[in-house]
Amino acid sequence: MTQQDYKANTAVRKRRVYMRKKICRFCADKKLHIDYKDAKTLRYFVSERGKILSARITGVCARHQRSLTTAIKYARHMALLPFTSSHVLSD
Numbered sequence: 001m002t003q004q005d006y007k008a009n010t011a012v013r014k015r016r017v018y019m020r021k022k023i024c025r026f027c028a029d030k031k032l033h034i035d036y037k038d039a040k041t042l043r044y045f046v047s048e049r050g051k052i053l054s055a056r057i058t059g060v061c062a063r064h065q066r067s068l069t070t071a072i073k074y075a076r077h078m079a080l081l082p083f084t085s086s087h088v089l090s091d
């Protein structure tokens, strides 16, 4: 892969991430709660490698990002979410 290919690849990926609407999902949908047991929802805010995505990327507001971070960390402790990509279990 040439450097140019790499640049093109990352540009596409970045654009898709940043094109996402910057609306806090939890503020928009009052029924949606941040629950450490809800790994399916939390997975949306975690990168492929298991890292917590920044609010700048996901568009979550500061208040919800804070509770989200706590929930993800708790979910990791409960083995519902991976700490790293090497911890991923097959579903």
Ligand SMILES: [Zn+2]
Pocket: 024, 025, 026, 027, 028, 060, 061, 062, 063, 064
């Ligand atoms: Zn919010």
